[in-house]
Amino acid sequence: MKMFMASLATESNSFSPIPTGWSGFKENLHTKQASYGETGPYATAVTVWRRRAEALGWDVVEGLATYAQPAGPTVRSVYETMRDDILDDLRAAMPVDVVLLSMHGAMIAEGYDDCEGDLLTRAREIVGPKAAVGLEVDPHCHLTEEMLAAATAIICYKEYPHVDIAERAEELFTICADAIEGRTKPVMRDYDCRMMAMYHTPFEPVRGYVDRMSAMEGKDGILSVSLAHGFPWGDSPRVGTRTLVITDGDAELAASRAKELGQELWELRHQLRRFPSLEAGLDRAVAANAFPVVLADFADNAGGGAPSDSTFVLKAVLERGLKDVAMATFWDPVLVTMCIDAGIGAVMPVRVGGKIGPMSGDPVDLTVTVRGICHDAKQHFGPATTGLGDTVWIEADGVHIVLSTRRTQTFHPEVFTALGLDPKTMKYVVVKSSQHFYDAFAPIASEVIHLATPGAIPPDYTIIPYTKRDANFWPKTENPFAESATE
Incomplete structure (x- = not known):
């Protein structure tokens, strides 16, 4: 087996005046050897993946790993240059059985609302339909149709603060390894919760909710469960909270479980933490x-x-x-x-x-x-x-x-x-x-x-000036599931 891995990550605040350019990426992490001892959250996954792959005797090809501190949308030429660098290395590595990518999930560049979906789609075109393509993302992501269509499996960190990056990297590797070796057939389905909120996992009710999610995994054909919190300050058509379930070959089960989890979260909305002024x-x-x-x-x-x-x-x-x-x-x-x-x-x-x-x-x-x-x-x-x-x-x-x-x-x-x-x-x-x-x-x-301070990301989701999604989400709309909800 041969595995290709890379990492390209930043979280894009569409309303930040600070551009994300070369200096942002190069001052943090910018290397093709991140798995050999580099530090930082976006070196973690590739380090785990190399260890796991080499333990199985797989060949490993490592592409670019880079990360920029969140700011405004990434400069188009910067994104395209890094994306094409990763894709060129993938082409050179072919044939490849497994592609694993570590990204943020809410990266926006000039001309690209969905950098993750763009990179995944292009990678899938290179490796073909039989390869396993896995993506690990921050839960503050925009879970898009392009991402879901191109990937074999997508895993979000479960914890906020994000203390489980390595554990989720292990999980993604296992799912993709099992898939390429014929033990499972991952199927993903998501559900739009129509909510915008912060989900702090150390506190109830979110702590219990995440624990219940985790307890579902490994049983009754369910391989993985994720909660995509969404990143409220990214002006994406898909911004918002979504549940995601991966099953072994059962699309109907994945869809029904994702809907059940989404409806459970909806019922908890008024119990979510509120911040004082x-x-x-x-x-x-x-x-x-x-x-x-x-x-x-x-x-x-x-x-x-x-x-x-x-x-x-x-x-x-x-x-x-x-x-x-x-x-x-x-x-x-x-x-x-x-x-x-x-x-x-x-x-x-x-x-x-x-x-x-x-x-x-x-x-x-x-x-x-x-x-x-x-x-x-x-x-x-x-x-x-x-x-x-x-x-x-x-x-x-x-x-x-x-x-x-x-x-x-x-x-x-x-x-x-x-x-x-x-x-x-x-x-x-x-x-x-x-x-x-x-x-x-x-x-x-x-x-x-x-x-609840003033500033660039105030925790008031009713005042964010979106241009690419409607207002049909709570708390902007009290009941976005009603037939009369704002379109």
Whole structure:
């Protein structure tokens, strides 16, 4: 057997002013040897697949693995160049029995609403109908008809935060290996839940729902079950939540189970978590009697395409006169360079945040002391390591701010501790992240509060200005299944 594998990933926020170009891909991961020790979430799958294939004595051909921090749609020529690079390597590797791809699932490029479907379709044309073609994606994906038609199997991560990437890579390999060796005949069907929401898996009712999904697998002909959460800020005709079931040769069973799971999720919609406003969340934090309270600046999450330099929470903290506050991570390469040049202990006037556009708020002028500098800083996201570039810790009268040269969300307390700041000594810790911080920060937190902040990805799905899909989804439409629902 011969397997070809590659990874091409980014999550596209159609409303972000930041273009996704070559610098975004090349600063994170851009190699054809990712399976030989590269770190980061999009090196994880190819590493698993190489290990599994070589253990079976298969030949392995590895194409490009690359990833860009989420931002606006990818520049057309950049996408086409990387796509064609992968496809050229696939052609050169022919004949191939198995193709495995790791992608995000919500990648949009100029001229392409569905990069995953485009790449899968072209790959299928090269390898023909008999090869097994597998795709591993983030649950914040747009599950499109093109993807489903071209793939043998699609697997979404089950957890949010995404701590199960390796496990899902193992699952996809097994399904595709079984298929190509004739043990199973995977059939996929999906169901449109007509919902737009955040599904945080550590909390009920989503925790129990995901556990019930998992318990279905391996029984009664069901090979895999996924919940495609959807990425609400991608302007795709298929944006929204979908259930996906893979069975062994039984399309009717796959369709019926996907519908049952979708209807179950619909019944849980009013139990999904709701986030307090910025001011209400701060009120709750101030009233706490145990610390630190960790607060998520939901809407300024670089992992959703946000600039990671918004000042809405910072201004509210300053206006309230709060002390013992640690905030991370502000993307500001220019200010980081200034602070490094000034050195630790320097006192200087600076302008923080508010640089990218209206979604970043207004800049804040402060006099700060440079408290810490870390070159080539790293943080963990599960077992993977990601880079922050150079980071700086500045303080303004009890408000501690971490700045970075690389735009990224905050995953781990290491963003503070690498600079010498212990977040456990703070009363309030503010992280620019929507949920991926949770696994690492919850153990040190007295309480975790997700704030419905203003910014690039506010958690209000009724105000997203879609141009490519209708309004027939909850909560935009109270009952999108009704005959009179908005078309």
